[in-house]
Amino acid sequence: MYVKYVNKTPVFYQMGSIQMYDLVCEMFEYSGEKLNTGIDTIDNIQRTLSLALDVYGIMTTSGFLLSTQEGAPIIQGGYNFSTQAGDSFEDNTELETDGDSILDWTQVDPFSEGQV
Amino acid sequence: MFGRTWNHDSLRKYIIVFGTVFNDIYINRLSATGEVLQTLKVPLTYGPKEKVLARLDQNPTMDNQVAIVLPRISFEMTSLEYDPTRKLNTLNKLTKQSATAGTDDEVKYQYQPVPYDMQFEMSILVKNSEDGTRIVEQIVPYFTPAFTVSVNVVPEVDSARDIPIVLNSISSQDQYEGNFEQRRAMIWTLSFTLKGYLYGPSKKSKLIKLAETTFRLPEDVAIGNTTNTSNTIVVASRPGLTANGVATSNVAASIAYDEIISTDNYGFINTITENI
Numbered sequence: 001m002y003v004k005y006v007n008k009t010p011v012f013y014q015m016g017s018i019q020m021y022d023l024v025c026e027m028f029e030y031s032g033e034k035l036n037t038g039i040d041t042i043d044n045i046q047r048t049l050s051l052a053l054d055v056y057g058i059m060t061t062s063g064f065l066l067s068t069q070e071g072a073p074i075i076q077g078g079y080n081f082s083t084q085a086g087d088s089f090e091d092n093t094e095l096e097t098d099g100d101s102i103l104d105w106t107q108v109d110p111f112s113e114g115q116v
Numbered sequence: 117m118f119g120r121t122w123n124h125d126s127l128r129k130y131i132i133v134f135g136t137v138f139n140d141i142y143i144n145r146l147s148a149t150g151e152v153l154q155t156l157k158v159p160l161t162y163g164p165k166e167k168v169l170a171r172l173d174q175n176p177t178m179d180n181q182v183a184i185v186l187p188r189i190s191f192e193m194t195s196l197e198y199d200p201t202r203k204l205n206t207l208n209k210l211t212k213q214s215a216t217a218g219t220d221d222e223v224k225y226q227y228q229p230v231p232y233d234m235q236f237e238m239s240i241l242v243k244n245s246e247d248g249t250r251i252v253e254q255i256v257p258y259f260t261p262a263f264t265v266s267v268n269v270v271p272e273v274d275s276a277r278d279i280p281i282v283l284n285s286i287s288s289q290d291q292y293e294g295n296f297e298q299r300r301a302m303i304w305t306l307s308f309t310l311k312g313y314l315y316g317p318s319k320k321s322k323l324i325k326l327a328e329t330t331f332r333l334p335e336d337v338a339i340g341n342t343t344n345t346s347n348t349i350v351v352a353s354r355p356g357l358t359a360n361g362v363a364t365s366n367v368a369a370s371i372a373y374d375e376i377i378s379t380d381n382y383g384f385i386n387t388i389t390e391n392i
Contacts, residue, residue, distance in 0.1 A: 026299060029182065030181075030183075031185070031186040031247070032156050041181075049182060049185050050156075051156040051157055051158070051185065052155065053142075053154075053156070054154060057155060064147075064153065065153070065154070067152060067155070071144075081157055090159040090160070091160055091162050092139040095135040095139045095160065096136060096139050096140070098132045098136075099132050099133065099139075101268070102132055102136075103136055103266065103268075104267065104268055104276040106266075
């Protein structure tokens with residue numbers, strides 16, 4: 001939860017001074033931000049909800065993620081996106097598993113009949 | 117319907133095919149010097165974006181630590197339309213020999229599938245506008261305007277078909293205006309057409325092992341008189357195989373045609389009988 005707006009004068013000096021504030025708050029939208037507040041409750045949000053591959057990727061000593069020439073990240077074998085995403089709003093794994101038996105990726109070059 | 121029950125799960129398979137194309141998208145976040153600081157895999161969900169936004173606005177519990185985790189892609193099939201331009205003759209048959217050829221010698225067949233255009237809407241929800249552009253720029257170059265995939269919709273009868281997915285339009289929306297109670301939502305909406313086919317029931321029939329064609333000379337034969345064999349030429353075709361398993365075209369050396377199975381190394385015997 002974070003504060004979006006503070007209204008300092010919802011009731012304007014009713015008793016001769018400001019008695020109250022109105023706070024407009026909103027639940028935080030998490031998008032992979034690195035959290036390092038020192039408060040475990042907040043820092044745990046990154047550990048449990050981050051979609052970043054930092055934990056599973058292979059990093060350089062300077063903290064950069066190694067990737068292939070095509071730009072795909074190099075990920076450790078134990079990586080499982082379903083476990084990482086960890087909520088019911090994720091169909092990647094199911095789509096990939098089911099798609100393997102339906103999609104036919106074998107014909108990569110339909111024009112040269114395998115000559116190139 | 118019409119006394120037949122079947123399920124090829126065609127529509128489900130097309131949804132999976134569409135989703136599979138987009139289920140492996142990553143975005144990079146770079147440092148000022150261009151090094152990759154962070155790589156995120158984008159979760160994909162089947163369902164309308166309204167469901168995701170409703171979850172944001174009408175969160176039933178306050179126990180969650182955050183409102184939602186972004187970026188996120190959702191997609192849904194919005195409509196089906198018949199496509200007359202791809203229609204072939206309904207009576208064309210697709211046939212395929214049974215997987216257990218040689219034991220049951222059956223052929224599965226099916227009439228020509230019906231072409232349908234399936235409209236898909238894909239929404240990309242992001243928190244940072246740069247995440248959105250990085251996702252979109254990875255998708256768009258593959259669609260020129262179509263990206264074609266080979267799909268096994270009904271593998272028991274049809275072989276893999278090339279199914280184009282056409283990118284129709286792209287729009288972006290940034291709901292940053294409004295009062296403070298309103299949440300900002302950055303959404304890219306991509307509209308696609310998947311040019312698929314829907315299949316009817318598949319049926320089985322026995323292999324044809326004897327074909328006999330009778331030609332009648334019309335002068336002396338009464339119409340409808342099938343018992344009269346005069347003035348006819350009968351052409352018969354059948355497989356030929358000796359008892360030792362050698363292909364033959366000699367009818368006298370062959371075993372009975374109904375004892376020959378589809379996986380045998382058989383020859384062909386054509387006999388012409390003239391009754392003139």
